[in-house]
Amino acid sequence: MTTETTQETLSFQAEVKQLLHLMIHSLYSNREIFLRELISNASDACDKLRFESLHDAALLEGGGDFKIRIGFDGAARTLTIADNGIGMNREEAISNLGTIARSGTKEFFSHLTGDQQKDANLIGQFGVGFYSAFIVADRVTVRTRRAGQKPDQGVEWSSDGEGQFSVATIERAERGTELTLHLREGQDDLLSDWKLESIIHKYSDHVMQPIVMGERTVNQASALWARPKSELTDDDYKAFYTHVSHDEEAPLAWVHAKVEGTQEYTQLLYVPSHAPLDLHDRNARHGVKLYVRRVFIMDDAEQLLPPWLRFVRGVVDSADLPLNVSRELLQQSKDIETLRKGCTTRVLTLLASLAETEKEKYSKFWTDFGRVLKEGVIDFGSKDKISKLLRFASTHTDQPEENVSLADYVARMKPEQQQIFFVTAETFNAAKNSPHLEVFRKKGLEVLLLSDRVDEWVVAQLTEFEGKELVSVAKGDLDLGKLEDEAEKKQQEEEASHLKELTEKIARSLGERVKQVRITHRLTQSPACLVADDHDVSGNLARILKAAGQKAPDVKPILEINPKHPVVLRLQNEGAKFDDWASVLFDQALLAEGGQLDDPAMFVRRINELMLS
Numbered sequence: 001m002t003t004e005t006t007q008e009t010l011s012f013q014a015e016v017k018q019l020l021h022l023m024i025h026s027l028y029s030n031r032e033i034f035l036r037e038l039i040s041n042a043s044d045a046c047d048k049l050r051f052e053s054l055h056d057a058a059l060l061e062g063g064g065d066f067k068i069r070i071g072f073d074g075a076a077r078t079l080t081i082a083d084n085g086i087g088m089n090r091e092e093a094i095s096n097l098g099t100i101a102r103s104g105t106k107e108f109f110s111h112l113t114g115d116q117q118k119d120a121n122l123i124g125q126f127g128v129g130f131y132s133a134f135i136v137a138d139r140v141t142v143r144t145r146r147a148g149q150k151p152d153q154g155v156e157w158s159s160d161g162e163g164q165f166s167v168a169t170i171e172r173a174e175r176g177t178e179l180t181l182h183l184r185e186g187q188d189d190l191l192s193d194w195k196l197e198s199i200i201h202k203y204s205d206h207v208m209q210p211i212v213m214g215e216r217t218v219n220q221a222s223a224l225w226a227r228p229k230s231e232l233t234d235d236d237y238k239a240f241y242t243h244v245s246h247d248e249e250a251p252l253a254w255v256h257a258k259v260e261g262t263q264e265y266t267q268l269l270y271v272p273s274h275a276p277l278d279l280h281d282r283n284a285r286h287g288v289k290l291y292v293r294r295v296f297i298m299d300d301a302e303q304l305l306p307p308w309l310r311f312v313r314g315v316v317d318s319a320d321l322p323l324n325v326s327r328e329l330l331q332q333s334k335d336i337e338t339l340r341k342g343c344t345t346r347v348l349t350l351l352a353s354l355a356e357t358e359k360e361k362y363s364k365f366w367t368d369f370g371r372v373l374k375e376g377v378i379d380f381g382s383k384d385k386i387s388k389l390l391r392f393a394s395t396h397t398d399q400p401e402e403n404v405s406l407a408d409y410v411a412r413m414k415p416e417q418q419q420i421f422f423v424t425a426e427t428f429n430a431a432k433n434s435p436h437l438e439v440f441r442k443k444g445l446e447v448l449l450l451s452d453r454v455d456e457w458v459v460a461q462l463t464e465f466e467g468k469e470l471v472s473v474a475k476g477d478l479d480l481g482k483l484e485d486e487a488e489k490k491q492q493e494e495e496a497s498h499l500k501e502l503t504e505k506i507a508r509s510l511g512e513r514v515k516q517v518r519i520t521h522r523l524t525q526s527p528a529c530l531v532a533d534d535h536d537v538s539g540n541l542a543r544i545l546k547a548a549g550q551k552a553p554d555v556k557p558i559l560e561i562n563p564k565h566p567v568v569l570r571l572q573n574e575g576a577k578f579d580d581w582a583s584v585l586f587d588q589a590l591l592a593e594g595g596q597l598d599d600p601a602m603f604v605r606r607i608n609e610l611m612l613s
């Protein structure tokens, strides 16, 4: 090998430079986390090798005892963190320690504000990883060799964290990775057994491999989830959460259970207290780690929970799956079905009890994760459980942040009321002020105010709750059935026949723009509104589909007019300007439900003319 290829100097990816800068300046006050991050990487490296060695025992090079060693040299002012895990070859060192390839990276950078405190929180959520070494060190040297490669294939990576790093090929007898941190000025308190040990206890006690200082193992080194619940404190669970999730904030809730039945497994599942940056990225990684008889198998085991529970973090340890299970095998495994069902039910039960007993926590959960959970109504087996967990704004309070459950709604229904009413719109205010609600407000009937984009989809999947049909107030011929008395009905029929001529005339004037024009009783204050035919796509959904660049069926709305409104009454006697009036009536109904006019300038001109006439 020539010298040029042995030694080279490379630049960090731009994002890495930015991250390094931020980290050193924002996380300084919380500098101890660097040790947790580096120990976590060392532990992952051991897990990876253990897993790979299941297929290729030679990788262990005769030694399967995994260990993480921590040491320091007071005279040289260095710390070392070493593991006998998988190690890295040259390409891996260059790409793993020179770039960031994580999902959510773009999101992360777009959220940076330049405010140190806020950015520090954000970095905490993002997970700082290897680069956190530079919080305390002004030079980091990594000596590593990938398991199974020859001793002359070792790699030395070194950087001062400023912008560049160097890599060189070296001799290295041991497999695995050793980091040497040359401490910055003022970090000398880390050069102490006592100090290092206390940091390890605080952050890394539950790491599965022994963490050794000198001759002593200083951590618990056992799988926390395998210990009996009675031995564990809330603090133990919280510390373990930080370990598996890299989230600094305490979790909102967790469930720890040993399941014995057709399948034997242990679950320790957490609901975080806030949404991660990539929550709405459906490809974001899942947070559950799979173990088989305490041997780590894989991160992000997406088969263990459905995508709509992708925010859950934790560990599932199976007693039955084969140790050499791969992602591909998992997909075909019947056993995984049982695990998935078990985990799904467990989380939904946890959420239900949170909703029942800790309303405030549940409402925090709903604010952050409600939109994701809603996706689950498509899951036949979980639909019923999820429908009880759903929360919506409602005319009961008319407050965007005060949500009601479907059960609350049903409990408040009028004795003669058969259906659950809802309105969908693009914003809370558009829903709350929708003309469609007028008659419901007058009659004191509660209506759910849906303004989340997924809500259209939720109500398409969820057509009933506890035997009560969910009905859009903006669809079909409004029939309030028993909610209207005979006198009202009779009056409506009379008005309809009386205004028959007018509705037909408006329909002719509007032509292709409408499917039909008819009298309505849903309005009390507005002159007109648009409704979708029973089986047509609603106007709101059509707009959402278009905005998302999808094809929306070209359905025409029905224009409904309020027979008592002065504008409508006046129209009966209108001559020359009838067409303008009809157009304005249609356009304002479209605007009121959040739609966009085809020709806004024309609308304005007509309004001005009518104002002057």
Ligand code: ADP
Pocket: 041, 042, 045, 083, 085, 086, 087, 088, 096, 097, 127, 128, 129, 130, 131, 177
């Ligand atoms: P993350 O651990 O979140 O992926 P890091 O910045 O901590 O991000 O590490 C980047 C990558 O570098 C890791 O994914 C891993 O592949 C590699 N790496 C870091 N530390 C080690 C180590 N001790 N042994 C082997 N590989 C490591």
